[in-house]
Amino acid sequence: MAARASGIAVAAPSGARPWQVAVDVPGVPPGVAVRVLRLELAEPRVDLDAAATVLSPAERERAARGAPSVRRRRILVRAALRDLLAEVLGTTPAAVPLAPEPGRPRLLGTACGVVIDASCSSSGDVGLVAVAQAARIGVDVERLAHDDLRIAAEEGWLAPGERDAITALPVAERGRALTRAWVQKEAVLKGEGSGLRADPSWTVTPIAERGRVRRWWLLPLEVPPAFVASLAVAPAE
Amino acid sequence: MTTSADRARSGARQRPQIADLRTRCSAAAGADLGSPQAMHRWSVDHYREFWRVLLDWADLAWEGSADVVSTSDDVEHARFFPDVRLNYAENLLRPLEGVDDATTAVTAVHGDGSVERLSRAQLRARVRVTATALAARGIAPGDRVVVLAPNNARAVVLALAVIAVGGTVSLAMPDMGPTALLGRFSQIDPTALVLDRGGPDRGGASGPQGGSGDRLDALVAGLPTLRQVLVADGGPLPGFDGLEVSALDAEADDAAGEPVPWQRLPFDHPIFVMFSSGTTGPPKAMLHGAGGVLLEHVKEHRLHIDLDAADTFFHHTTTAWMVWNRQLSALVTGAGIVLYDGPVRGPETLWRLVADHGVTVFGASPPYLQLCQDSGYRPRDEVDLRRLRAVLTTGAVLHDWQYDWFADAVGPQPLQSIGGGTDILGAFVLGHPELPELRGRSTTRSLALDVVAVDDDGREVVGSVGELVCRNPFPSRPVAFLNDPDGQRYHEAYFVQHPGMWTHGDLIDVAEDGSVRFHGRSDGVLNIDGVRIGPTEIYTIVSRLPEIAATMAVEQRDPERAGASRLVLLVVLAAGQRLDDALAERIRAVLRREGSAAHVPSLVVAVPELPTTHNGKLSERAARDVLNGERPRNESALKNPQSLQTIAAAVAEAGRPAARVEPVAPVPSGGERGADTAARLFRETLRRPVGETVNFFDAGGTSRESMSLLRRLRIESGRAVSMDAFLDDPTIRGLSDVLDRSPATAADEVTVQLLRAGTDPSAVPLLLMQGVHGDVDLYRYLVDDLDTDGDVYGVFGAMHGADGRRLRVEETADRLVAGVLASDAVHGPVAIAGYSFGGLVAYDLARGLAAAGRDVAFLGLLDPRPPMASLKGPERLARRAASFLAMFVPGFSDTTITTAIANRFRRQTLTAEQLMLLDSVRIARSFRVEPYDGPVTFFRASRRIPVISHLLYAWRRMVPRLEVVDVPGAHFDLLSQEHAPVVAARISRALRAAHARRVGVPVDAAGGGPPPGG
Structure with a gap:
């Protein structure tokens, strides 16, 4: 157990890698188990080469296509995903049967969410990996942008009701509410598998930390104060 | 010169009350105020004396000192009679000298024709019992009480009882939607909600227990300050967590104990919360004080309308309009009031009430008179109007030709156009018993109100159009706005444009003779x-x-x-x-x-x-x-x-x-090529240049940034590229290909857009048809709440042909059929639904797809527009009259009265968007239902005007397999956030039933419960 400078209480790293931090997720729906790892991508002790060893050749190749920061992020996020799934499945990270990228993380031979589901996200130096049993999940993290409501409205991803609700908030709270609405939408759309191919304005978020959208439960995740993260969980039916 | 006093009155009434007051005023003035103009001049110049004389003359029940009439000459801040205490209810209900206590005070007529009458004595007794019951439940000065009641006797009793014990009351109709109700009442922090869900006679699907439960829950949940709910209609008590719910039963409470005394409270003690109809945002909530309301209404009713105990006053209204509060005050004159809580079924409805109940002064809206005129109804030929002595109109401009019609089809009674507002709970301009009616004009300005027209610099203008202002203080201004601690909103509402004057926002001209005509908004x-x-x-x-x-x-x-x-x-x-x-x-x-x-x-x-x-x-x-x-x-x-x-x-x-x-030139803005635009946007979004084939996301772009990029593209070069098209090849080259390839919008392009991904690729996808605006935004909340495993798509295309002509429903559907058949995303069986206009499109799309051999597993029509062209003659006439009348009932119509009037009288001043809407209505009207033998589920809005059914017979003629499912809400808010969940649940259920039918599984096994009824 360690308390970081960020003030967030964190559990011991699950995969024995110092940049991975287990995040507690209170309030998940009954019957659902969720594990979340937060990644500190800029952690000085990160051993990129060691992390890359658990990736498949295709995954390494895809990571290498990105700019240096993108490569670093893709390796660390994918490695953490394998670490977490390996623990859940009782196997080694390299042996986790992940379907090829790109697209939603999926274990080969299973349908999304039936047994085990996973989702990843990153923004700046923060990465998130989530794995759930008996549920579909989506996760998203975003750096707090001091977003202008008007710009967001022009981008077209807010529903009118959301815009009204945010407008009703004190000015100081609007930026966080906007970013939160975005991560919640993205978490849901990732969970559903459509991503941004479905119009985000059709996912109407509660403009609150917690709430429901369709069959999704929205839960906040603890991340450093400059970020907002949300987990969407839909219990398997 | 014909005056109302001698023209329509029987001989019993010789001298209007204003003449009596003038004598007193002349004495106070030391001069003869012989003409109405002189009287008005004096009442304005010496408004303190006028109100003081009026207070005494009216013989009201008050205590304290009336020495200070007004605390200042500042319109914005002056307070009247700071040392006077009174009780509004006491003044309306107390026995009056020379008035028989057995005189009918309230005649409440219900929609089924049944009538309830209360004498002054009975009304007083019922208010006393109810007030005692309210006091026993803790209602006291400072409490704000919401009363949801139709315009019946109970509403009168409840409002007066709340005021009697010092509470502040705010009324609305029980069939208003929760959004409208919460928009009002969440601002006022009420401690109690009193419910009258209407008598059993009001029945129908929206009846007392049926549809109102969910609305009530939403309302109560949105009012966290509520401590208790009181049910006044004798029906079963609803349950609300953590709230005391009790019956307010007059008879049971009768035995409950000693009547509580009715306190006399300060002149400005708030008795009503009123809401001004703003154009945006929640309505402004304003408090009106007991003394201001009482004095203003005494003045209007006794002096300008000359009401007294011989009168029966009927001003048609709902409890949610300021007209209701104004007509309530008529009790202070000893007159009886007539209430009506039923629908206006035709032009004869209100005139029949006037005749049946011996109404002497009748108030109606100009649109109602226009309806009578349009339908050729002549009241004087149909009903006995011998007791009628005056007709008032308010709420809209009364046109010149309506005076002509009135004189011909009604009679010689004066027709008085009244103009004022909720803001002052009264009138700025109105009639005068000693002045002749003037065609097209309001006869006079309200006594003691310095109402003039001013130019931009605040100078009075006579004989030309100017801004309506009131330059002196008057008692019936709002005593405060709620949620406006420093008075800033109040100030901004009336006092910014012309400092020191109340600027009301209307354009008027005032003639030399003091008469006034309205010229629209300022x-x-x-x-x-x-x-x-x-x-x-x-x-x-x-x-x-x-x-x-x-x-x-x-x-x-x-x-x-x-x-x-x-x-x-x-x-x-x-x-x-x-x-x-x-x-x-x-x-x-x-x-x-x-x-x-x-x-x-x-x-x-x-x-x-x-x-x-x-x-x-x-x-x-x-x-x-x-x-x-x-x-x-x-x-x-x-x-x-x-x-x-x-x-x-x-x-x-x-x-x-x-x-x-001139055609809009296709885009290349400023001559920039697609590749340059794409490269620039990539560079600016990613904050560094990248190669032509580098993937946006490989370069560190985030999904959020991809939205920004597409937005900038839209704004800076007017190009709408879909996220789908971008994600297919998120590189500079990919984007520039898209830009170069597609012209701005092809007229015949049909979009099949994924609105929500399903979980089961084998499940039947649901296609939602474009609405009246040509998009699918209206289904937003519905989509959220649908419980289906299949994908949900929106289907939309151009609304106009290449020649700019608006496409007919059938033509639109033909294109959409082609679009759906060509779509990569949608194959196999489909489910189709559409709302209103989109319902008609959905119907023809289903016919088209079925004709093309596609399996249409489900067709849902969500309260589609009535297919007028499929009606037979008399059916059409009845429908037209009913839909016009629906505009009078708040919440029933998607057209406001003003909009309808604008359409009727001004024809087209409309923007392209509005024209398109009107076009849609026209096009929907020309739609004919052709035979379709597939299964159709018709989702019918519960709240509707009785005559306006959904013309189901027109559908049934052509659709043998029609199932009807009732869904909550009225047509216009069927898909609102409030109603969407229930509508979605019923659609989901119908979808499952359709699925089960298709695969031959019993419905229950498909998890759907019983099949939709109807």
């Missing part, structure tokens, strides 16, 4: 198709565009369509900017998005400068005058009068038909 507010818009709303939105330095919105009479007007937006561009089509489109788009369809100008015209007064204020009026070809009335007040001719020329040029039909 400078401050545009009236576009009956929708009131403050130009500042437009300025606020447009000012965010960096290309615009200054802007002015002007309502101009449309030179091409007589009687119509249009919105012209004048813009002064920032240095170096040019007004091209793209910028004009962007201005329109941002106004539509952040304002409304009504905010979208017909013309956007660049001008070098805007007319400005010497004080630096923009003068919309000057621009409007010159655009209307009139000499500006305030030219001398302008510091740049030369700007007007430039503006007139620019608008004339921009409005030339040739300029308007």
Whole structure:
């Protein structure tokens, strides 16, 4: 157990890698188990080469296509995903049967969410990996942008009701509410598998930390104060 | 000269009450106030004496000292009679000298024709019992109580009982939607909610227990300050967590104990919370004080209408309008009041009530009279109007020709047009018992109110149009706005434009004789198709565009369509900017998005400068005058009068038909090629240059940034590229290919857009049809709540043919059929649904797809527009009358009265968007139901005017397999956030049933419960 400078209480790293931090997720729906790892991508002790060893050749190749920061992020996020799934499945990270990228993380031979589901996200130096049993999940993290409501409205991803609700908030709270609405939408759309191919304005978020959208439960995740993260969980039916 | 006093009155009434008061005023003035004009002049110049004399003359029940009449001469802050204490209910109900206590005080007529009568004594007794019951439940001064009741005797008893014990009451109709109710009541922090869900006679699907439960839950949940719910209708008690719920039963409570005394409270003690109908945002909540309301209404009823105990007063209203509070006060005169809580079924409805109940003074709306005129109904030929002595109208302009019709079809009674507002809970202009009716004008201004027309600089003008202001204090101003601790909102509402005067926002002219005519909303507010818009709303939105330095919105009479007007937006561009089509489109788009369809100008015209007064204020009026070809009335007040001719020329040029039909050049903005645009946007979004084939996400771009990129593309070059198209190849080359390949929009393009991904690729996808705006935005909440495993798609395409003609429903559907058949995303069996106009499209799409051999597993019509063209003659007439009448019932119609009036009397001044809407109605009307033998589920809105069924017979003739499912809400809010969950649940269930039917599984096994009934 360690308390970081960020003030967030964190559990011991699950995969024995110092940049991975287990995040507690209170309030998940009954019957659902969720594990979340937060990644500190800029952690000085990160051993990129060691992390890359658990990736498949295709995954390494895809990571290498990105700019240096993108490569670093893709390796660390994918490695953490394998670490977490390996623990859940009782196997080694390299042996986790992940379907090829790109697209939603999926274990080969299973349908999304039936047994085990996973989702990843990153923004700046923060990465998130989530794995759930008996549920579909989506996760998203975003750096707090001091977003202008008007710009967001022009981008077209807010529903009118959301815009009204945010407008009703004190000015100081609007930026966080906007970013939160975005991560919640993205978490849901990732969970559903459509991503941004479905119009985000059709996912109407509660403009609150917690709430429901369709069959999704929205839960906040603890991340450093400059970020907002949300987990969407839909219990398997 | 014919006056109301001698024209229609029986001999019993010789001298109007105002003559009696004049004697007293003359004594106070030491001069003869012989003419109504002299009396008005004196009452304004000596308003303190006038109100003091009135207080005494009216013989009201009060205590304290009336020495201080008004604390100052400042209209905004003056308080009247600070040392007077009184109780409004006591004054309305106390026994009156010379008035038989057995006289009928309340005649409440229900929709089924049954009548309840209460004498003054009975009414007083019932209020006393109810007040005692309320006091026993802790209601006391300071409590705000919401009363939800139709316009019946109980509403009167409840309101007076709350006021009697010192509470503040706010009324609304029980069938208003929770959004409307919460928009009002969540502002006022009520401690108690009193419910009258209507008697059993009011029945129907929206009856007391049926549809109201969910609405009540939503209402109660949105009012966290509530401590208790009182049920006054004798029905079963609903349950609410953590709230005390009890029956308010007059008879049971009768035995409950000693009557509580009714306290006399300060003159300004608030008795009503009223809401002004704002154009945007929640309505303003204002408190009206006991003394102000009482004195103003005594003045209006006794002096201007001359009501007394011999009268029976019927002003048709609902409990949610200020007219209700005003007619309630008529009890103070000893007159009886008539209430009606039923629907207006036809032109004869209200006239029959007038005749049956011996109404002497009848109030109605100009649209109702217009309906009578239009339908050829002649009250004098149909009913006995011998007791009727005056007719009042309010709420809309009464046109000249309506006076002619009235004289011919009703009789010689004076027809009085009253103008005032909720803000003052009273009238600024109205009739006068000693003055002859003037065709097209209100006879007089309200006594003691210094109502005049002023020019831009606040100078009084006589005989020409100016801004309606009141220059002296009056008791019935709101004592405060709620949620306005420093009075800022109150100040901004009335006192900004002309300091020291109450500026009401109407344009009037006042003639030498003191009569008044309304000329629409003033400078401050545009009236576009009956929708009131403050130009500042437009300025606020447009000012965010960096290309615009200054802007002015002007309502101009449309030179091409007589009687119509249009919105012209004048813009002064920032240095170096040019007004091209793209910028004009962007201005329109941002106004539509952040304002409304009504905010979208017909013309956007660049001008070098805007007319400005010497004080630096923009003068919309000057621009409007010159655009209307009139000499500006305030030219001398302008510091740049030369700007007007430039503006007139620019608008004339921009409005030339040739300029308007010129096709919009396809995009390449500023000559930039697609590849350059794409490279620039990548560079700017990613903050560094990247190669042509580098994946946006490989380069570190995030999904959020991809949204920004597409937005900038839309704004800077007017190109809408879908996220789908971008994600297919998120590189500079991919994007530039998209830009170069697709022309802006192909007229025949059909979009099949994924709205929500399903979980089961084998499940039947649901296609939602474009609505009246040509998009699928209206299904937003519905989609959220659908419980289906399949994908949900929106299907939409162009609304117009290549020749610019609006497509008929059948043509639209044909294109969509082709689009769906060609779509990669949708194959195999489909489910189809559409709302309103989209329901008709859905119907024809289903027919088309079925004809093409596609399996249509489900067709859901969500309260589709009635297929008028499929009706037979008499059916059509009945429907038309009913739909017009529905506009009088709040919440029943999607057309406001003002909109309908605008349509009726001004024809087309409408923006392109509004024209499109009207077009849609026209097109829907011409739609014919052709046979379809597949299964159809008809989702019918529960709340509807009785006569307006959904013309189900017209459907049934053509659809043998029609199932009807009732869903909550009225037509217009069926898909709102409140109702969408239930509608979605019923659609989901019907979808499952359709699925089960298709695969031959019993419905229950498909998890659906019983099949939809109907």
